[in-house]
Amino acid sequence: MIIAKFKKDGGSICAEVKSGFAQPGSYTLYLWEANSKKVVMERKGNFINTDDDKYEMPLPNEVNDQRIIDVFVTLVITPPIIDWYVELEVTQDGNVIGEDHAGGQSSQKTETSKLLVKLVKED
Amino acid sequence: MKKNNIYKILVLIFIIISSNIIAQKKFSELAQDYKTYFAVPDAPAFSLLNEIPSNILRPASVKEIAVSFSSFLDDESRFTLPKSFALEFSPGLLINGKSLTLSEYNNNKWLYRFRISGATSRSEEPSSTTDFAFGFRVTLNDESDLRANANYIKDATDLSEKIQSLYDEKRLILGPTAEPKMIEKLPDIIEKKNELINSFIEKWSEEKWNGNISELAFASKIASSDSLFNNVRLSKYSLWYSAAYGIGTWGQLLLGMNGNYERSDTSNEFKSSFSISSRVYIGSNKYKVHLEIQGSIIEKDKSVWLIDSGFEMRIEENIWAEFTAGIESSESFQESLIVTDFKFKYGL
Numbered sequence: 001m002i003i004a005k006f007k008k009d010g011g012s013i014c015a016e017v018k019s020g021f022a023q024p025g026s027y028t029l030y031l032w033e034a035n036s037k038k039v040v041m042e043r044k045g046n047f048i049n050t051d052d053d054k055y056e057m058p059l060p061n062e063v064n065d066q067r068i069i070d071v072f073v074t075l076v077i078t079p080p081i082i083d084w085y086v087e088l089e090v091t092q093d094g095n096v097i098g099e100d101h102a103g104g105q106s107s108q109k110t111e112t113s114k115l116l117v118k119l120v121k122e123d
Numbered sequence: 124m125k126k127n128n129i130y131k132i133l134v135l136i137f138i139i140i141s142s143n144i145i146a147q148k149k150f151s152e153l154a155q156d157y158k159t160y161f162a163v164p165d166a167p168a169f170s171l172l173n174e175i176p177s178n179i180l181r182p183a184s185v186k187e188i189a190v191s192f193s194s195f196l197d198d199e200s201r202f203t204l205p206k207s208f209a210l211e212f213s214p215g216l217l218i219n220g221k222s223l224t225l226s227e228y229n230n231n232k233w234l235y236r237f238r239i240s241g242a243t244s245r246s247e248e249p250s251s252t253t254d255f256a257f258g259f260r261v262t263l264n265d266e267s268d269l270r271a272n273a274n275y276i277k278d279a280t281d282l283s284e285k286i287q288s289l290y291d292e293k294r295l296i297l298g299p300t301a302e303p304k305m306i307e308k309l310p311d312i313i314e315k316k317n318e319l320i321n322s323f324i325e326k327w328s329e330e331k332w333n334g335n336i337s338e339l340a341f342a343s344k345i346a347s348s349d350s351l352f353n354n355v356r357l358s359k360y361s362l363w364y365s366a367a368y369g370i371g372t373w374g375q376l377l378l379g380m381n382g383n384y385e386r387s388d389t390s391n392e393f394k395s396s397f398s399i400s401s402r403v404y405i406g407s408n409k410y411k412v413h414l415e416i417q418g419s420i421i422e423k424d425k426s427v428w429l430i431d432s433g434f435e436m437r438i439e440e441n442i443w444a445e446f447t448a449g450i451e452s453s454e455s456f457q458e459s460l461i462v463t464d465f466k467f468k469y470g471l
Binding site for chain 1: 183184185186187216220221222223224225226227228229235269270275276277279280282283284286287290291294295296297298299301302303307316320323324
């Protein structure tokens with residue numbers, strides 16, 4: 001699992017979901033409580049517009065220690081371009097502190113993938 | 124090593140590399156979902172080298188990379204290594220594909236639809252030249268491009284949201300360890316997902332294979348006395364305009380114009396020619412037949428007619444085969460020549 005180390009006194013932690021190769025699709029982002037099946041935050045979005053795919057994690061930053069950002073993305077593969085690429089980028093103060101991605105070529109009509117980043121407080 | 128042997132080795136290496144790419148991409152991995160692949164277009168550079176009488180350059184929506192082989196038949200109609208092959212790619216998609224959003228694509232469609240092609244061919248004659256060609260094409264209009272179709276994008280987004288909801292129900296029960304492949308195997312998910320996809324396919328699968336599209340293309344040919352680019356000289360320039368119009372859901376009409384400026388083999392002088400062509404496709408995206416009529420004027424005083432027919436079919440995933448046969452005739456129809464062509468193409 002990808003680990004994103006954040007500063008407890010830094011700016012807000014942000015998670016952004018991106019899709020490449022101009023493939024349409026949507027996603028659901030869950031922020032899971034540490035070592036639990038409890039969802040702290042849920043966000044849904046799609047790739048028609050890119051302005052609204054960046055989300056701030058709860059404050060203060062400390063509460064996010066050991067929490068997991070879990071994103072399921074479903075793309076509708078639109079030929080003739082059959083490449084696809086999705087990315088979850090976690091940033092703090094403009095710096096990338098964690099990133100997970102998936103991609104390839106697909107012979108399916110749809111492609112669902114999972115992106116996962118664990119938030120860990122810096123010592 | 125003889126030039127022909129070098130060429131054969133290069134072609135074999137190319138085929139091996141291409142096969143590995145296909146294997147890595149796991150094309151045969153999943154068969155349950157419907158697949159839609161559009162025909163691989165003729166690259167301008169390929170059309171220039173592939174000395175077939177038809178001068179129409181078929182337009183098609185952009186792919187990242189498309190590869191074409193031709194002339195699998197030798198002079199005695201036996202199968203042999205292809206005499207020419209070509210690669211066409213979209214620099215925009217190759218360079219910026221991973222970060223390309225739908226809105227970026229639609230704001231700069233011309234850039235991502237712009238394609239560059241390169242091709243090479245050899246002759247069986249030991250004393251003949253090795254030919255190289257380079258070309259580009261610009262898409263003026265493409266109604267078959269689903270990414271630019273707001274209704275398609277809305278329907279595709281709706282489909283993905285409905286599939287997401289199926290996964291979400293299970294994720295809330297299973298927690299952050301749930302994997303898509305695990306959820307996909309659940310019987311109720313398979314059934315509901317297939318229903319959603321089939322409904323989407325019914326609406327969009329064959330919708331746009333024959334959409335209206337128009338393109339402008341240019342290519343130039345370089346002849347070299349060997350495969351190491353010695354004694355090169357520009358030997359031909361070609362310009363195409365092609366437009367395709369959909370006929371219902373079952374056909375497509377292609378209209379094309381082509382101008383050539385070519386160096387003579389004997390006198391070293393350039394001669395010009397001009398063609399107007401029309402071709403009709405009948406069938407579906409996967410299987411289709413065509414009929415073509417073309418008239419050409421060479422050096423203002425000689426005219427040549429071509430009538431040909433052929434079929435195109437998708438063999439496997441995005442691998443296509445195309446066969447054409449026809450009659451090329453002089454103005455007086457006193458001299459006629461039977462012409463055939465077999466192409467094998469795939470888009471990556």
